[in-house]
Amino acid sequence: MCGIIGYIGPREATPLLIEGLRRMEYRGYDSAGVALWDGEAIEVRRAAGKIAKLEAAIAADPVDGMVGIGHTRWATHGAPNERNAHPHLSADGSVAVVHNGIIENASVLRGALQDLGYVFRSDTDTEVIAHLVQELFDGSLEEAVIHALRKIEGTYGIAVISSRDPGKIVAARKGSPLLIGVGNGENFLASDASAILAHTRQVVYLDDGDVAVIERDSYRVIDLNAMPLPRDVDRIDWDLAEIERGGYAHFMLKEIFEQPQSVENTMRGRLMLEDGTAKLGGLNLSHEDLLRIDNIIITACGTSWHSALIGELLIEELARIPVEVEYASEFRYRNPIVTERTLCIVMSQSGETADTLAAMREAKRRGARTLGLVNVVGSTIAREDDGGVYLHAGPEIGVASTKAFTSQVVALALFTLKLARKRDLSVVRGREIAQALHALPAQIQEVLDRAPAVEAIAERFKDATNFLYLGRGFNFPAALEGALKLKEISYIHAEGYPAAEMKHGPIALIDEHMPVVFIAPHDAVFDKIVSNIQEVKARSGTTIVITSRDEPALRGLIDHEIRIPETLDMLMPILASVPLQLLAYYIAVKRGAHVDQPRNLAKSVTVE
Numbered sequence: 001m002c003g004i005i006g007y008i009g010p011r012e013a014t015p016l017l018i019e020g021l022r023r024m025e026y027r028g029y030d031s032a033g034v035a036l037w038d039g040e041a042i043e044v045r046r047a048a049g050k051i052a053k054l055e056a057a058i059a060a061d062p063v064d065g066m067v068g069i070g071h072t073r074w075a076t077h078g079a080p081n082e083r084n085a086h087p088h089l090s091a092d093g094s095v096a097v098v099h100n101g102i103i104e105n106a107s108v109l110r111g112a113l114q115d116l117g118y119v120f121r122s123d124t125d126t127e128v129i130a131h132l133v134q135e136l137f138d139g140s141l142e143e144a145v146i147h148a149l150r151k152i153e154g155t156y157g158i159a160v161i162s163s164r165d166p167g168k169i170v171a172a173r174k175g176s177p178l179l180i181g182v183g184n185g186e187n188f189l190a191s192d193a194s195a196i197l198a199h200t201r202q203v204v205y206l207d208d209g210d211v212a213v214i215e216r217d218s219y220r221v222i223d224l225n226a227m228p229l230p231r232d233v234d235r236i237d238w239d240l241a242e243i244e245r246g247g248y249a250h251f252m253l254k255e256i257f258e259q260p261q262s263v264e265n266t267m268r269g270r271l272m273l274e275d276g277t278a279k280l281g282g283l284n285l286s287h288e289d290l291l292r293i294d295n296i297i298i299t300a301c302g303t304s305w306h307s308a309l310i311g312e313l314l315i316e317e318l319a320r321i322p323v324e325v326e327y328a329s330e331f332r333y334r335n336p337i338v339t340e341r342t343l344c345i346v347m348s349q350s351g352e353t354a355d356t357l358a359a360m361r362e363a364k365r366r367g368a369r370t371l372g373l374v375n376v377v378g379s380t381i382a383r384e385d386d387g388g389v390y391l392h393a394g395p396e397i398g399v400a401s402t403k404a405f406t407s408q409v410v411a412l413a414l415f416t417l418k419l420a421r422k423r424d425l426s427v428v429r430g431r432e433i434a435q436a437l438h439a440l441p442a443q444i445q446e447v448l449d450r451a452p453a454v455e456a457i458a459e460r461f462k463d464a465t466n467f468l469y470l471g472r473g474f475n476f477p478a479a480l481e482g483a484l485k486l487k488e489i490s491y492i493h494a495e496g497y498p499a500a501e502m503k504h505g506p507i508a509l510i511d512e513h514m515p516v517v518f519i520a521p522h523d524a525v526f527d528k529i530v531s532n533i534q535e536v537k538a539r540s541g542t543t544i545v546i547t548s549r550d551e552p553a554l555r556g557l558i559d560h561e562i563r564i565p566e567t568l569d570m571l572m573p574i575l576a577s578v579p580l581q582l583l584a585y586y587i588a589v590k591r592g593a594h595v596d597q598p599r600n601l602a603k604s605v606t607v608e
């Protein structure tokens with residue numbers, strides 16, 4: 001999704017802005033631009049397409065200065081072309097604005113500004129901010145921005161510079177993340193910590209309603225009444241190397257191969273092997289609170305929603321508490337049954353997904369306790385939830401979520417273990433689960449060691465136009481996730497189904513051109529899924545079977561086999577999802593797709 005970067009200090013800003021924009025490329029974008037105060041006026045350079053195009057535009061018409069803002073845009077209002085790219089200038093060129101989010105009353109404001117004689121040069125909602133700030137300017141940029149924001153309805157993360165008050169960047173946040181990077185004699189602004197990490201680890205996360213006035217040697221945060229707000233400086237504790245590819249062809253591949261470590265990190269210091277439970281410091285739920293939970297709602301989007309489905313099965317199986325899994329986008333627009341004894345678990349890699357955040361706020365408003373299972377430290381969900389479990393999977397840059405998914409399932413298993421042991425789960429069973437979790441990193445490595453076999457299967461199916469993914473029980477969500485991975489990065493149509501559901505419709509699709517991926521480890525429903533594989537073979541379908549043993553029942557039914565180690569049924573989707581990630585990855589690469597930044601997708605979806 002859109003990215004914002006800002007710089008003010010003694011250095012030439014252009015290369016710093018471009019570097020910051022590059023670091024945020026993974027978020028997904030379709031145009032980019034920068035605006036700089038060059039000592040006399042504000043100069044803007046923009047380009048549709050990738051940042052290389054912006055660099056070419058700057059090379060053709062160089063621009064520099066020591067105060068600047070930059071943006072990568074993911075189109076919402078208006079086509080992804082140069083005139084709609086940010087920054088947007090006010091009518092007299094004195095104000096430049098970059099904006100993430102959506103101004104809901106943009107057309108009303110646009111009409112009012114047109115009545116005052118303002119001529120619009122883009123189709124964006126953002127341009128109204130630039131003209132409004134010009135119109136309301138009376139000597140102080142922050143005051144003009146505050147006045148403009150009072151007229152705006154919607155969501156925003158903005159950065160504004162002005163030639164009439166040039167020694168500062170004014171930023172504001174409502175619903176779209178922003179942070180200040182605190183440097184030495186220089187300061188930064190960014191929507192994503194990765195953009196500034198090369199220059200500082202000291203950051204101030206802005207909250208909704210905050211306005212930041214950032215100057216070269218200082219910064220202050222004020223509210224919409226210009227009253228000062230205290231804000232802590234946080235330290236980012238991950239390294240630049242973690243957001244670099246480190247020899248891998250793509251971030252996605254790197255992140256798939258990092259899973260032995262990322263899963264280990266999710267469990268580090270938390271798994272209590274002897275007691276058969278987990279220690280989770282940030283829960284903020286006492287023993288009594290855990291016993292008081294009547295029902296659990298898990299809300300999420302996309303891949304996080306798939307991990308939530310596994311969470312539902314885990315919690316109901318072990319802790320015997322009713323669980324509902326809700327699409328965050330639907331939850332907030334219906335009338336869900338939430339009481340003060342409801343626990344709402346919020347799953348999000350980024351911690352910034354707009355629908356998930358809104359669902360969490362709605363659950364809170366209705367009296368539920370909220371628990372965020374989030375990867376990005378300091379993200380909005382992590383700061384607003386009542387308690388949380390960080391995934392500690394490390395930065396996930398590839399748009400297709402991989403290591404965050406496996407860490408989400410592990411975090412859910414840890415939480416379930418703790419909850420279930422407080423209720424009815426015996427220590428013996430708890431130990432068995434804890435031991436199985438403990439074994440996962442080495443088992444994931446075993447699966448990764450078989451990547452060449454998966455690549456060979458990918459070669460065979462790279463030109464397929466459709467895929468079916470089928471699984472039962474704990475592996476049904478893994479089938480959904482496998483299908484999502486394939487469609488989002490290779491653009492091949494893929495569907496996930498519970499295997500037995502196939503005969504209620506999808507079976508009509510099966511012929512010799514339809515590859516069907518079965519997740520069929522030796523588990524409680526193995527015999528059942530064998531029947532489903534037979535149904536596919538009987539109709540000339542081609543089977544790719546992920547299984548855990550040389551099963552006589554499968555002989556003659558498997559066209560392509562991927563072997564995974566055995567674990568408890570409930571943890572099997574973690575191991576099964578790894579070859580599914582690899583299959584999607586290799587197929588996408590062989591089709592020449594842009595794996596890390598698939599078309600139309602954004603890493604963190606901060607608009608509704």
Ligand code: M6R
Pocket residue numbers: 301302303304305347348349350351352353356399400401402488601603604605
């Ligand atoms: O950051 P979140 O986990 O809240 O993101 C939710 C979805 O947007 C995300 O999982 C999306 O489906 C990914 N592209 C999946 O690979």
